[in-house]
Amino acid sequence: MAEDEIWTEKYRPKTLDEVVGHEQIVKRLKSYVKSGNLPHLLFSGPPGVGKTACSIAIAKELFGDTWQSNFTELNASDERGIDVVRNNIKNFARTAPLGSASFKIIFLDEADALTSDAQSALRRTMERYTATCRFIISCNYSSKIIEPIQSRCAVYRFGALSSKDIETGLKNIAKNENLEITKDGMEALIYISKGDMRRAINALQSSATVSSRITSEVVYQTTSTARPEEINEMLKLALNGQFMDARNRLDDLLVTYGLSGSDIIDQIYRATFELGLDEDVLVALVDRIGEADFRLTEGAHERIQIEALLAHYKLHGKSK
CATH class of the missing domain: 1.10.8.60 (Helicase, Ruva Protein; domain 3)
Structure with missing residues (x-):
């Protein structure tokens, strides 16, 4: 292995046995491999939990040395239009598998980025070329995959790793x-x-x-991540009525770690539940965190939104 190799690729699970954290899903996928047959699959869940690793491991265990010839990976976030389905996917699906394989596999990653027209074209392709091709569709949000495609697939939901x-x-x-x-x-x-x-x-x-x-x-x-205790200290200063001290601590975090507003909001959200606040206060603050997060995604000024959030911590500090 090269010294500068990316470890996420170097240590990607090579077999289904190496996949951690999804024992029940792996057990069911192994049964497909053992039978030598495969339905269309839909993997949904957060990033980095093993969806792509499982897909590649299935192909390796099904096809052996010819897996690369009978497996293709397309990232829907790169090309999202209907032409991808009409050209790339259909051309691969219509050709016969190589070697002793009875079908080929198309792995469509980040499929929730496909346009609705592309998904509509995909469902017909999935039906038409079932004899020579199986689809493994991976997405972060299954709600963004149209129902006709979901109904054609065996759905597996991956949770965050423990x-x-x-x-x-x-x-x-x-x-x-x-x-x-x-x-x-x-x-x-x-x-x-x-x-x-x-x-x-x-x-x-x-x-x-x-x-x-x-x-x-x-x-x-x-x-470039702030320590949890530093975020906790900033919030406690605000809750204790020391708004300017909390604001100064925010400045230190921004300078030291170069965090974005979304990063800070995320860490504030996680830290808030560890402060031992009364439930009514907690509900009010989480509501404000959600509003600040939404405003940031809509392009609001980061510093103003975070300082406004700290101001609400001070206002709710008396009733903590």
């Missing part, structure tokens, strides 16, 4: 790369990952370029 699954995967990588991950370093990696193994592995690789001993300080610095 802390234990993330820790198991990172320990395996650390062992292979001769890295030492401290307890606080592992907690930081799990906090940053938010159930996304790809994000956790990227954070580990970034930290490994700085030191072979992975501590929380190294992790937070290399990933």
